[in-house]
Amino acid sequence: MHRLASDHGLFGWAKNTSSGLVLELEGESPAIESFLHGVRNDAPPLSNVESVSVTELMGLAGYQSFQIIPSTREDRIDTLVSPDISICDECRCELFNPDDRRYRYPFINCTNCGPRFTMIRGIPYDRAKTTMDRFPMCPECMAEYGDIKNRRYHAQPNCCPRCGPKLFFLDSKGNEGTKDPIEEALNYLKEGKTVAIKGLGGIHLACIVDEETVRRLRRLKRRDERPLAIMCKDMMAVEKLCVISPEEQRRLESPAQPIVLLGKRKSGLDYISENGYIGVMLPYTPVHCLLMEGGMDCLVMTSANLSDLPVLYENMEAVQKLSGVADGFLLNDRDIYTRCDDSVLRVFEGRDYFIRRSRGFVPLLIKTRSALDGIFSCGAEQKASFGISKGEYFFLSGHIGDLKNEEALDHYTAQAAHTERLFGMKVKKIACDLHPDYMSTDYAQKRAKDENIPLLRVQHHHAHLASCMADNGVKSDCLGVIWDGSGYGEDGTTWGGEILFGGYSGYRRLGTIRPITLPGGDSAVFDIRRLGFSMMRDAQLPGYGDIMGGDADTMEAMMRAKTNCPEATSMGRLFDGVSAILGIKRTASYEGQGAILLESTAYADGSMYDISFDHLGSLAVFDQRPMIRQLVKDLSCGIPVCVVAGKFMNTLVEMAAASCQAAAREIGIYDVCLSGGVFQNMYILKKLCVKLASRGFTVYTHSRVSCTDEGIALGQAVVAYGGGQ
Numbered sequence: 247m248h249r250l251a252s253d254h255g256l257f258g259w260a261k262n263t264s265s266g267l268v269l270e271l272e273g274e275s276p277a278i279e280s281f282l283h284g285v286r287n288d289a290p291p292l293s294n295v296e297s298v299s300v301t302e303l304m305g306l307a308g309y310q311s312f313q314i315i316p317s318t319r320e321d322r323i324d325t326l327v328s329p330d331i332s333i334c335d336e337c338r339c340e341l342f343n344p345d346d347r348r349y350r351y352p353f354i355n356c357t358n359c360g361p362r363f364t365m366i367r368g369i370p371y372d373r374a375k376t377t378m379d380r381f382p383m384c385p386e387c388m389a390e391y392g393d394i395k396n397r398r399y400h401a402q403p404n405c406c407p408r409c410g411p412k413l414f415f416l417d418s419k420g421n422e423g424t425k426d427p428i429e430e431a432l433n434y435l436k437e438g439k440t441v442a443i444k445g446l447g448g449i450h451l452a453c454i455v456d457e458e459t460v461r462r463l464r465r466l467k468r469r470d471e472r473p474l475a476i477m478c479k480d481m482m483a484v485e486k487l488c489v490i491s492p493e494e495q496r497r498l499e500s501p502a503q504p505i506v507l508l509g510k511r512k513s514g515l516d517y518i519s520e521n522g523y524i525g526v527m528l529p530y531t532p533v534h535c536l537l538m539e540g541g542m543d544c545l546v547m548t549s550a551n552l553s554d555l556p557v558l559y560e561n562m563e564a565v566q567k568l569s570g571v572a573d574g575f576l577l578n579d580r581d582i583y584t585r586c587d588d589s590v591l592r593v594f595e596g597r598d599y600f601i602r603r604s605r606g607f608v609p610l611l612i613k614t615r616s617a618l619d620g621i622f623s624c625g626a627e628q629k630a631s632f633g634i635s636k637g638e639y640f641f642l643s644g645h646i647g648d649l650k651n652e653e654a655l656d657h658y659t660a661q662a663a664h665t666e667r668l669f670g671m672k673v674k675k676i677a678c679d680l681h682p683d684y685m686s687t688d689y690a691q692k693r694a695k696d697e698n699i700p701l702l703r704v705q706h707h708h709a710h711l712a713s714c715m716a717d718n719g720v721k722s723d724c725l726g727v728i729w730d731g732s733g734y735g736e737d738g739t740t741w742g743g744e745i746l747f748g749g750y751s752g753y754r755r756l757g758t759i760r761p762i763t764l765p766g767g768d769s770a771v772f773d774i775r776r777l778g779f780s781m782m783r784d785a786q787l788p789g790y791g792d793i794m795g796g797d798a799d800t801m802e803a804m805m806r807a808k809t810n811c812p813e814a815t816s817m818g819r820l821f822d823g824v825s826a827i828l829g830i831k832r833t834a835s836y837e838g839q840g841a842i843l844l845e846s847t848a849y850a851d852g853s854m855y856d857i858s859f860d861h862l863g864s865l866a867v868f869d870q871r872p873m874i875r876q877l878v879k880d881l882s883c884g885i886p887v888c889v890v891a892g893k894f895m896n897t898l899v900e901m902a903a904a905s906c907q908a909a910a911r912e913i914g915i916y917d918v919c920l921s922g923g924v925f926q927n928m929y930i931l932k933k934l935c936v937k938l939a940s941r942g943f944t945v946y947t948h949s950r951v952s953c954t955d956e957g958i959a960l961g962q963a964v965v966a967y968g969g970g971q
């Protein structure tokens with residue numbers, strides 16, 4: 247603004263307030279007009295001009311210059327805090343320019359790039375309210391900061407080798423290295439060692455892309471078979487590993503630099519990711535750039551956490567907790583205030599399709615159609631996230647992980663408090679899941695009681711539906727194909743294969759699938775042979791016990807006695823069970839693994855199995871038994887597993903489309919939302935979109951929040967609002 251005002255010869259002042267930027271300007275009308283045009287049309291690439299309001303003041307103050315005056319904090323807080331931004335091209339050039347005073351300085355940044363959200367303790371956004379406050383700027387940095395013509399003009403994290411944070415390298419015992427930290431880290435990596443590297447929002451564990459090295463990392467980290475991400479030096483390196491479209495490249499190189507899921511080009515990378523995709527990112531901090539330029543084409547990078555605990559972000563804690571996992575530590579003395587994991591997305595129909603919305607996107611606000619003021623929505627349990635609503639904006643927290651332990655709950659609670667402070671939020675209403683045992687439900691109940699505010703419990707799949715509607719700005723009720731692993735149903739059983747009709751103020755359950763028995767409850771989520779066993783037994787297939795091997799009798803006794811044998815109408819479990827029957831996966835090391843592998847095994851073909859429904863009153867229940875029988879018969883006839891897997895998914899796509907058609911004939915609504923974790927399955931997503939569109943439906947899919955439980959908080963918020971009217 248200062249630069250623009252100067253260009254137009256305007257005098258006056260500007261200041262950051264908690265409700266946005268305020269300027270007072272004096273000058274000729276045409277110059278003011280042209281200035282305003284510039285504000286709307288020539289704003290810097292990272293800015294986001296939400297609105298401009300102009301008031302004409304009476305009388306002249308007679309300003310002789312343009313000044314920036316100190317920030318003030320006011321009660322109304324709508325100012326956006328910027329997300330963290332990957333290193334910009336200009337800073338990258340300076341980083342590798344031997345004549346630059348920041349040559350190889352790992353914390354180089356400017357107004358267009360660098361840490362933001364992760365270092366901010368409060369607003370307005372000034373250095374004093376960030377973790378950079380302990381690094382007073384040297385005279386040279388101060389001069390840049392104050393010089394309007396400089397790229398670092400008012401760049402809050404501005405620093406240099408003289409005044410800024412320092413990088414250091416520690417060995418596994420915590421002893422500081424003697425050589426250049428980057429060089430030490432590179433030496434370790436090249437020897438096949440694992441190095442913990444502090445980034446923007448947390449610490450990564452890194453190692454070279456080598457089978458033995460990666461297997462050792464997995465073993466030490468106790469990281470099951472989940473896919474790992476790779477950081478590639480540049481696009482050339484990306485193209486060696488993956489097939490990439492221009493759209494995908496644009497996402498990779500965008501200021502947020504998320505992890506983008508790309509189709510594998512090379513085989514033999516199953517030790518990185520056993521499915522058809524690899525998550526790839528580019529170096530997004532100067533430290534990463536220095537490492538990659540030091541002779542690394544690509545590095546495996548995974549969040550440094552143990553099992554299901556939140557990512558580590560503090561130096562000493564990391565050294566302690568990662569002893570025995572990391573061989574060395576590349577750390578620095580710039581503290582991370584708010585941890586933030588890498589975002590993961592793919593491109594679907596030209597739009598972002600989030601797996602995880604975190605670094606680079608938090609705290610971007612999601613604009614909704616109605617004012618949802620004062621609602622705190624708690625999310626679910628897996629892929630936990632919370633939302634706060636202020637005015638017509640919805641804030642979705644970054645990735646928190648599964649809310650299944652105290653550490654995750656502490657992280658969740660601290661994040662919530664920090665965000666509420668940051669946005670000056672006064673919680674008036676709280677929304678949570680219907681599940682009685684979620685930690686987030688507990689949290690909600692406590693808060694509602696302590697703060698004496700109303701609590702609304704939203705059914706899980708209703709929240710998914712509403713989330714997809716709000717994601718697309720849909721106002722009136724629609725149909726929803728809501729398929730996921732599990733959610734607490736109104737009847738106290740687990741749901742997850744639902745066809746719903748409804749909107750923000752309510753819903754009806756139109757369809758589901760025949761309940762699947764889970765012998766041993768949650769253990770069947772991992773030992774998915776049990777699901778195959780239970781489904782084949784239900785379909786009365788002879789020899790159904792074979793899949794359990796020596797455990798068949800125990801399982802049979804368990805099912806007969808109905809001990810610990812809950813039922814679930816879960817699409818996720820149906821996938822898992824079929825995956826086990828097809829022999830694709832028998833024991834899953836993480837939830838949904840069987841389903842994911844089934845997708846990557848399938849061969850695209852149009853054929854399918856029979857579809858039949860039972861009708862329980864107004865509820866259409868898909869009976870999967872005929873499908874299971876035909877599928878097992880196909881297998882015994884020697885039809886390849888890839889074909890059977892494809893036919894299975896085609897059947898489900900047709901089943902969903904047929905359910906929507908039947909509902910639409912009755913209700914007269916041809917709008918459908920697709921939500922729930924199953925829609926991470928690109929085969930199902932693509933095929934169902936095409937099929938529904940060809941039958942006259944308007945299909946809505948997610949693009950601003952994830953289809954998984956991470957997006958649930960948005961749905962809870964809009965339902966809490968709609969339901970409260």
Ligand code: ZN
Nearest residue numbers: 334337356359
């Ligand atoms: Zn920069």
Ligand code: ZN
Nearest residue numbers: 384387406409
């Ligand atoms: Zn300096």
Ligand code: FE
Nearest residue numbers: 730732733955
């Ligand atoms: Fe869900």
